[in-house]
Amino acid sequence: MFKxxxxxxxxxxxAAFGMAGSMFIGTPIMSGDEVSPLxxxxxxxxxxxxxxxxxITKELVDAYAKGELREGTEFPLANRMSxxxxxIGFRTSVVAKWLDPxxxxxxxxxxxxGANCDFIAYMGEGWDxxxxxxxxxxxxxxxxxxxEGWVWVNHEYISNAYPTPQSAPxxxxxxxxxxxxxYEILSNDVTADVWEQxxxxxxxxxxxxxxxxxxxxxxQNPLSLEWSLDRQADNKRYDSTSDTxxxxxxxxxxxxxxxxxxxxxxxxxVAGIAGDCSGGLTPxxxxxxxxxxxxxxxxxxETAWSSSNRFKSGEGFDPGAMITLNAAPQTTDFQVYxxxxxxxxxxxxxxxxxxxxxxxxxxxxxxxxSAASGGNGLGHRKIGPMGRVRWENATVATNGDWKLxxxxxxxxxxxxxxxxxxxxxxxxxxNYTPGMTRAQVRALLDSGxxxxxxxxxLDISTGxxxxxxxxxxxxxITPTETAPGNxxxxxxxxxxNEDIAPNAAALGEPNKTVGQAxxxxxxxxxxxxxxxxxxxxxxxxxxxxxxxxxxxxxxxVDYNPNDPSGVPRIYxxxxxxxxxxxxxxxxxxxxxxxxxxxxxxxxxxxxxxxxADPSGSKTFSFFEVWxxxxxxxxxxxxxxxxxxxxxxxIGANGEVFFGTDGNAGSTGDTRSDAIYYLDLDPNHKEGxxxxxxxxxxxxxxxxxxxxxxEATGPWFTPDQKTLFFNVQHPGEDFVxxxxxxxxxxxxxxxxxxxxxxxxKEKN
Numbered sequence: 001m002f003k004x005x006x007x008x009x010x011x012x013x014x015a016a017f018g019m020a021g022s023m024f025i026g027t028p029i030m031s032g033d034e035v036s037p038l039x040x041x042x043x044x045x046x047x048x049x050x051x052x053x054x055x056i057t058k059e060l061v062d063a064y065a066k067g068e069l070r071e072g073t074e075f076p077l078a079n080r081m082s083x084x085x086x087x088i089g090f091r092t093s094v095v096a097k098w099l100d101p102x103x104x105x106x107x108x109x110x111x112x113x114g115a116n117c118d119f120i121a122y123m124g125e126g127w128d129x130x131x132x133x134x135x136x137x138x139x140x141x142x143x144x145x146x147x148e149g150w151v152w153v154n155h156e157y158i159s160n161a162y163p164t165p166q167s168a169p170x171x172x173x174x175x176x177x178x179x180x181x182x183y184e185i186l187s188n189d190v191t192a193d194v195w196e197q198x199x200x201x202x203x204x205x206x207x208x209x210x211x212x213x214x215x216x217x218x219x220q221n222p223l224s225l226e227w228s229l230d231r232q233a234d235n236k237r238y239d240s241t242s243d244t245x246x247x248x249x250x251x252x253x254x255x256x257x258x259x260x261x262x263x264x265x266x267x268x269x270v271a272g273i274a275g276d277c278s279g280g281l282t283p284x285x286x287x288x289x290x291x292x293x294x295x296x297x298x299x300x301x302e303t304a305w306s307s308s309n310r311f312k313s314g315e316g317f318d319p320g321a322m323i324t325l326n327a328a329p330q331t332t333d334f335q336v337y338x339x340x341x342x343x344x345x346x347x348x349x350x351x352x353x354x355x356x357x358x359x360x361x362x363x364x365x366x367x368x369x370s371a372a373s374g375g376n377g378l379g380h381r382k383i384g385p386m387g388r389v390r391w392e393n394a395t396v397a398t399n400g401d402w403k404l405x406x407x408x409x410x411x412x413x414x415x416x417x418x419x420x421x422x423x424x425x426x427x428x429x430x431n432y433t434p435g436m437t438r439a440q441v442r443a444l445l446d447s448g449x450x451x452x453x454x455x456x457x458l459d460i461s462t463g464x465x466x467x468x469x470x471x472x473x474x475x476x477i478t479p480t481e482t483a484p485g486n487x488x489x490x491x492x493x494x495x496x497n498e499d500i501a502p503n504a505a506a507l508g509e510p511n512k513t514v515g516q517a518x519x520x521x522x523x524x525x526x527x528x529x530x531x532x533x534x535x536x537x538x539x540x541x542x543x544x545x546x547x548x549x550x551x552x553x554x555x556x557v558d559y560n561p562n563d564p565s566g567v568p569r570i571y572x573x574x575x576x577x578x579x580x581x582x583x584x585x586x587x588x589x590x591x592x593x594x595x596x597x598x599x600x601x602x603x604x605x606x607x608x609x610x611x612a613d614p615s616g617s618k619t620f621s622f623f624e625v626w627x628x629x630x631x632x633x634x635x636x637x638x639x640x641x642x643x644x645x646x647x648x649x650i651g652a653n654g655e656v657f658f659g660t661d662g663n664a665g666s667t668g669d670t671r672s673d674a675i676y677y678l679d680l681d682p683n684h685k686e687g688x689x690x691x692x693x694x695x696x697x698x699x700x701x702x703x704x705x706x707x708x709x710e711a712t713g714p715w716f717t718p719d720q721k722t723l724f725f726n727v728q729h730p731g732e733d734f735v736x737x738x739x740x741x742x743x744x745x746x747x748x749x750x751x752x753x754x755x756x757x758x759x760k761e762k763n
Contacts, residue, residue, distance in 0.1 A: 036175075036178070037740075037743050038740045038743065039175050039740070039743065040706075040709075040729075040730040040731035040739040040740055040741050040743075041097040041098040041099065041175075041730070041741070041742065041743065042097065042098045042115060042116050042117050042709075042726065042727060042728050042729060042730065043094050043095075043096065043097035043098070043117070043726070043727050043730075043741070043742045044094070044095040044096050044097075044113075044117055044120065044151075044153055044713075044724060044725075044726050044727075045085055045092055045093070045094055045095065045724070045725055045726070045727055045742075046092065046093045046094075046095050046218075046220075046226070046227035046722055046723075046724055047085075047087055047090045047091070047092050047703055047722065047723045047724070047725065048090060048091045048092075048093070048220070048225040048226075048227070048721060048722045048723075049089075049090045049091065049225070049721050049722075050225075050721065051721065052719065052720035052721055053090065053702075053716070053720055053721065053722075053723050054651040054652075054653065054655040054657075054677075054716075054720050055720070056088075057088075057655075057677045057700065057702055058655070058677075058681075060075050060088065060700075061677065061679050061681070061684070061695055061700055062681075062684070064693055064695055064700075065679075065684040065691050065692070065693050065694065065695040066690050066691065066692055066693075067692035067693060074088075075088055075700070076088070076639060076640070076676075076700040076701040076702065077674065077701040077702065077703075077704050078639065079631060079638060079639050079640075079641055079642075079671045079701065080671055080672070081671055081672045081707055082672065082704070082706065082707065083706045083707045083730075083738075083739050083740065083741055084706055084741070085703065085704065085705065085706060085727065086703070086704040087702065087703050087704075088702050088703075090703070090723075091224070091225040091226065093224075093225075093226035093227050093228070094742045095151075095218055095227050095228065095229055095724070096113040096153075096214075096216070096229050097113060097742055097743075098113055098114065098115050098116075098117075098175075098210075099112055099113065099179060100112060100113040100229070101113075101231065102214060102216050102229065102231065102235040102236075102237065103231050103232075103233075103235050104231050104232060108180075108183040108185060111214070111235055111236060111237040112209075112237065113153070113155075113214055113216075114153075114155030114209075114210045114211060114212060114213070114214055114237065114239070115155050115156075115157065115158045115159075115172065115176075115210040115211060116155060116156045116157050116158065116159060116172075116211075116728050116729050117153045117154065117155055117156075117214075117712065117713065117726040117727075117728055118153075118154040118155070118156045118276065118277050118278055118647075118712045118713055118726060118728060119152075119153070119154040119276070119277065119278040119279040119289065119290075119393070119647070119712070119713045120151060120152070120153055120154075120712075120713035120714070120715040120724045120725065120726060121140075121151070121152045121279070121280075121281040121287055121715060122149055122150070122151050122218075122715050122716075122717055122724060123140040123144060123149050123150045123151075123152075123281070123285065123360075124140070124143065124144025124145040124146055124147075124148070124149035124717065124718055125144055125145040125148050125149050125150075126143075126144050126145055127139075127140045127143040127144025127145075127149075127285070127718075128140070128143075128144075128285060129143075129144075130143070131438075134437045134438065135434070135435045135436065135437060136283070136284050136404070136436055136437065136438055136441050137403075138403075139283045139398070139401065139402040139403050140281060140283070140285050141281065141283070141398075141402035141652075141718070142401065142402050142652060142718050143718060144718055145718075146220075146717035146718050146719035146721060146722065147219070147220045147222065148217070148218070148219045148220065148230075149217070149218060149717070150215065150216070150217050150218070150360065150361075151214075151215070151216055151217075151218050151724070152213055152214070152215055152279075152281075152287045152289075152358070152360055153213060153214045153216075153713070153726065154212075154213050154276040154277065154278070154279055154289055154713070155210060155211045155212055155213060155214065155276060156211065156275060156276055156277050156292070156728070157211055157275065157293070157296075158172050158173055158176055158207060158210055158211070159171055159172040159173070159729045159732045160172050160173045160174070160732070161173055162203070162204075162207070162336060163177065163190070163195045163199070163200055163203050164195065164200065164333060165194070165195050165196070165197055165200060166193065166194070166195075167193050167195075168190065168191050168192055168193050168195070169190065169203075171731075171732065172729070172732070174190065174191075176203070176206070176207065176210065177190035177203060178190060180202070180203065180206055185202060185206065186199055186202055186203065197341050198341075200339075200340075200341075201340050201341050201342060201345075204336065204337055204339070204340045204345075205241075205260075205340070205345065207336065207337075208239055208240040208241045208272065208337065209237070209239045209240075209241060210239070211239060211240050211273075211274060211275070211276065212237065212238045212239035212240055212244060212272065212273050212274075212276060213237070213238045213239075213273070213276055213287070213289055213358060214235070214236075214237055214238075215235060215236045215237075215238070215358075215360045215361065216229055216230070216233065216235035216236075217229075217230040217233035217235060218230060220722070225722075227722070234361070236360075236361070236363070236364060237364070238273060238358060238364045238380070239272060239273070239364070240271075240272035240273060240274045240297070240337070241260055241271065241272055242258075242259035242260040242261070242265075242271035242272060243272075243364050243365060244271070244272045244273060244364040244365065244380070245259075245265065245269055245270070245271065245272075245364070245365045245366070245367040245380070246269065246270055246272075246273065246356060246367050246368065246379075246380040246381050246382050247266075247268050247269050247270075247367040247368040247369070247379070247380070247381045247382070248268050248269075248270055248351070248354065248381070248382045248384050249268070249368060249370065249381045249382070249383065249384050249385075249445075249446055250383070250384030250385040250446055250447060251354075251382070251384025251385070251387075251533065251536055251537075252533045253268065253270070253327075253348065253350055253351065254325065254327035254348055254350050255327070255348065257269060257270045257271060257347060257348065257351055258271070258344065258347075259271050259344075260344060260345045261344055262343075262344035266367075269367050270347065270351040270352075270382070271347055271351070272347075273289065273291060273352075273356050273358075274291055274294050274297045274337075274352050275291045275292045275293045275294045275296070275297065275352070275390075276289045276290065276291060276292070276356075277290050277291075277292035277293075277391070277392050277393070277417065278290055278392050278393035278555065278556055278646075278647055278712075278713070279393055279394065280393055280394040280395050280396060280412075282357075282396050283396060283398055283402060283403050283404050284404075284438050284441045284442065285360075285438065286357050286358060286359055286360065286442070287357070287358040287360055288355050288356065288357055288358075288383075288393075288394040288412075289355075289356050289358055290355055290356070290391035290392055290393050290394060290414070291352050291353050291354055291355070291356060291382075291391055292390045292391055292392055292417055293390055294349075294352035294353045294390070295349075295390075296334065296335065296336055297335060297336055297337045297338065297352065298329040298330065298335055298337055298338045298346065298347055298348065298349050298351075298352065299329055299330030299335050299338055299349045300330075300349065301325060301326075301327060301349045301350055301353070301388065301537060301538060302317075302538050302540055302541050303315040303316070303326075304316070304317035304526075304541060305540070305541070305544075305582070307579070308579045308580050309419060309420050309550075309579060309580055309581060309582040309593075310580070310582075310591050311525070311526070311582065311589055311591065316527075317526055317527050317541060318527055319521060319522045319525050319526060319527055320521055320522060320527070321521055321527050321528070322521060322527055322528045322529070322530040323526075323527040323528065323529055323530065323534055323538070323541075325350070325534065325537060325538070326349075327348040327349050327350040328348060328349070329346040329347060329348060329349060330349070331346070350388065350537055353388035353389065353390065353391070354382035354383060354384070354386070354387075354388060354391070355382070355383045355386050355391050355394050355412075355414055356380070356381070356382045356383070357380065357381050357382075357383055357442070357445070358380050359378055359379050359380055362378055362379055362380065364380075366378060366379040366380065367379045367380055367381065368380055368381035368442075370442070370443050370446055371437075371439035371440055371442070371443045372443040372446055375439075376439060377437070377438065377439020377440070377442050377443065378439070383426075383445055384536065385426060385445070385446070385447055385448050385450060385536070386412065386414060386424065386426045386450055386536075387424075387450060387492070387535070387536035387537070387539045388536065388537050388538070388539060389416035389418070389421065389422075389424075389539045389540055390416055390417055390418045390421065390540075391414055391415070391416060391417070392414075392415045392416065392417035392554070392555045392556060392557075393414065393415055393555070393556050393557060393558075393647075394412050394413065394414040394557075395412070395413050395414075395557055395558045395559045395570070396410065396411070396412050396559065397410075397411035397412075397413070397559050397561075397568075397614045397615075398559065398561050399561055400561045400562050402561065404432045404441070405432070405613075406432065406433065406434050407431050407432070407433055407434075408431055408432060408613065408615050409427045409428040409429070409430065409431055409432070409444070409448070409615040410426075410427075410428040410432055410441070410444045410445065410448075411425060411426065411427055411428075411614045411615050412425070412426040412445075413425050413426075413557045413559060413570060414426070414557065415554040415555060415556065415557040415572065416539070416540065416554065417553050417554065417555045417575070418540065418553060419550075419552070419553055419577045419579050420540070420544070420550035420551065420577075420581055420582055421540065421550075421551055421553060421554055422452050422453060422539075422540075422543050422548055422549075422550075422551055422554070423452070423453040423551065423554050423557055423572060423606075424450055424451065424452055424453070424492075424539070425450070425451040425452075425453070425489055425614070426445075426448050426449070426450050426451075427448050427449050427451070427615045428444040428445060428447070428448040429444075429447045429448045429449070430444055430447075432444060449491055449493070450491070450492045450493070450536070451489035451490060451491050451492065452489070452490050452492050452539075452543055452548050453487055453488075453489060453548075453606075453620070454487055454488045454489075454490050454502055454548050454549055455485060455487045455549040455551065455622060456485065456486055456487055456488060456502070456549065457485060457486075457549075458476075458485070458549045458550075458551075459475065459476030459585070460550070460581045460583070460584065460585050460593060460594075460596070461475060461476070461594060461596060461597070462475055462476055462596060462597070462598050463550065463551060463552040463574070463577050463581075463596050463598055464478075464552060464574060464598060464602045464604075464624060464627070465477055465478050465479070466478075466479055466485050467585060472585075478624055478627075479604075479622060479623040479624055480623050480624065481605075481623050481625075483623075484607075484621040484622055484623040485621065485622045485623065486619065486620075486621055486622075487606075487619065487620045487621070487622055488618065488619050488620075489617065489618050489619065489620065490502070490514060490546070490548065491514065492514075492535060492536075492539065492542060492543075493514070493515065493518075493532060493535065494515045494518050494519055494529060494531070494532050494535060495515055495532075496513060496514040496515045497513045497514075497515045497516070498513065498514075499513065499514045500512065500513060500514070501513065501514050501516075501517040501523075501546045501547060502546060502547040502548060502549070502587050503517075503524060503546065503547025503583070503586060503587030503588055504517070505586075506547070506586035506587060506588050507523065507524065507588060514546060517545065517546055518535060518542060518545065518546070523545060524544070524545045524546075524547065524583075524587075524588060524589050525589045526541065526544065526545045526589065529542065544582045544583060544589070546587070547583055547586070547587020547588065548587070549587075550581045550582060550583065551574060551577075552574040552575065552576060552577035552596065552598050552601070552602070553574060553575040553576060553577055554572050554573070554574055555573045555574070555575050555645070555646045555647065556571075556572070556573045556646065556647045556648040556658075557570060557571070557572045557573075557648075558570065558571050558648040558649070558650050559650075560650045560654055560656065561654075562650075562652070562653055562654035563605075563654045564654050564680045564681065564682075565607075565680075567607065567611040568607075568608070568611045568612075568614075569605045569606060569607050569611070570605070570606040570607075570608075571603060571604070571605055571606075571625070571648055571650070571656055572603065572604045572605075572606060573601070573603055573645035573646055573647070573648055573658055574598075574601055574602045574603070574604065574645070575601045575644050575645060575646055575661065575662070576598055576599050576600065576601045576643070576644055576662070577596045577598050578595055578596055578597065578598065578599050579595055579596065580593045580594060580595050580596070581593045581596070599643070600627070600628030600629050600630060600643035600644065601627075601628040601643050601644045601645045602624055602626060602627045602628060602645070603624070603625050603626040603627075603645050603648075603656075603658065603678065604622050604623065604624055604625065605622065605623055605624075605625050606620050606621070606622045607620060607621050607622075608620050609621075625656075625678065625680065625697060626645070626678055626697055626698075626699055628642055628643030628644065628645065629641055629642075629643065630643060631671070639701075640698050640699060640700075641671070642660055642663065642674070642676060642699050642701070643660065643662065643663055644660050644661050644662035644663060644673075645658045645659075645660055646658070646659050646660055646661040646710065646711075646712065647659045647711075647712050647713055647714055648714075649714035649715060649716065649723075651716060651720060652716070652718075652720055655677065656677075656678040656680060657675060657676065657677050657678070657702075657714055657723075658675070658676050658678065658699070658714075659673065659674070659675050659676075659710070659711035659712055659713070659714050659725065660673040660674060660676070660710075660711060661673060661710040661711075661712070662710075672704045672705050672706065672707060672709070673704075673705045673709060673710050673711045674701045674702075674703060674704040674705055674711055675701075675702055675703040675704075675705075675711050675714050675723070675725055676699040676700060676701055676702065677699070677700045677702055678697075678698075678699050678700075679695045679696055679697065679698050679699075679700065680696065680697070681695075681696060682696060684696045703723070703725065705725075705727050705730075706727055706730045706731075706739055706741040706742075707730060707731060707738070707739045707741070708729070708730060708731055708732050708733050708739060709727045709728055709729055709730035709731070709732070709739070709741065710727075710728040710729060711725055711726075711727070711728075712725065712726040712728045713725055713726045727741060727742070730742075
């Protein structure tokens, strides 16, 4: 009865999505042998072509701009919702879905593809074959096979409500509970609203296994172009349990950590990774995975801020005294892992919230031993000198060959994805020199200086325009390439006695240095910093204390060494910000600031003062390259409507692609999230010869994700003929956006790919 009813509902949903009589794109249907065949599951998807995808896309964009697309060609993709992956004519295949075994071992404890996949990095077989004598040389971005290789995928979280003693799980959390029930790991009625604490504990312990990251081998069928998971390879899972161990290098923990059984771990070593959102691939072949919303696991270390950025007293940050931190795990219902009853499985808050460097292929329990201290340079670590925030991702500055610049420090940029979060730049203390081994290069990250980007003059009412003092209520002026904004890299250190605090003049001491302001127990009505470790532990608070400009949830930040402008640039996706800022326009703490109205997001470009040497640049310029908007009555522009940019991907020749997060919910489930190509070709500007439809600065939808899923982790193979991306949390809002992706459809339409669009014949 339930099954028949569900089939009936699915038919109605299909009709509502406009899918009746149409066909689903691409790949063979995945089996639903592990869970119900109708439940939506996050999955990794390969989008493939016989020609490089950026090349095909640029040809189509050029034809659009010149009015030369063949009549009836759908480009860009229609701005609508469906429960499938739609493309502009590429072959698609599902590589892996949540709970799939990664190896031939199908026992529940064996490695399995985790939940809510996010960041992807691909490394082709043989990418480091030219590393003579172990010296770092060829880059994984451009070398190695594009037909077989290794993939890292982040697993961020499990969606929906988790079980408590008084409530049953919902959505994805229920999927997990039923899977545990199938393997007799849980024996209770998982649908009941009463759970024993022991069952809640079991669920939490297994939840920890679903997040973190997967490392596995993939191969492509040369005939069909479909990609598949190689289950015979030595694939591995890294998770939030103490099966995964990491050293927190260059940062002092509040106290020694333990494993999940309560056994002391070596000094500086912690258990597991958590909240892994986006990340980055290093030129030396390691993965940087970003721990983002870790406050939901064991608690927030910076408890002085409300969700609306209002300062809260009594949390150890009050003025008149030095800041004191409480790193002990919180145990409220909001802390998913902190409320487990076994105290051994609760870990301190300061163990998480780092950019984490994974040494892929090494056993999960192998923690980093620096070559600078006599170690072998192998293993996993959390990068302490870059501090703690809700990290979204990281990107390494490279030359045009995607390699490190010789005889210069290593430079890493990272973004803090929270309302009011900032962008940071790490500069290693020592230089990279040719001939260094991988272990020696990794040791460069052991120490260095951390800088925060101050976007001077940003209007606090928008966060993306420049404040106009002559018209303070105007909403500001959009920074452009010809009239950009100017910013400063400010060293986040107590010993910074060179840079003046941005809010110095407003607080009546115009010569107050950053170091003096951080140490001052009353500066900006926030307590003083007793040491540099506390600065690194609470970077969000430290930036607020200094009056650093607050940004609109900076998510991905990507370095583009081959930018179309001809000089390297950094691209930043600002997702949105609709809540107040902590500080006023002058950078002074103020609980009366207005809410920002920026709900659609924007993409900015940053150019260092010396693009050839980002390590030595202390200033930068910035401007908007794209701004999101919702569909309006102008039909020809509605097709370009998009918002909430999230993950970025840079093509080998500097092309800029991005994925979105939140389009379904922001438009009443009328459009899906997608992967876009951002046209930055100046030849497509209005007034250029032959241009009929100016397209410069427009985003072209080339791949659309299923209903209520985020399109995450776009990543190209070296030959650019495959674009991997993740379908994260399909059907997360399982009431208004139902989904069965990527599993069996019951009597639902089958959709076939149409051919790649062709250009209109010229006369």
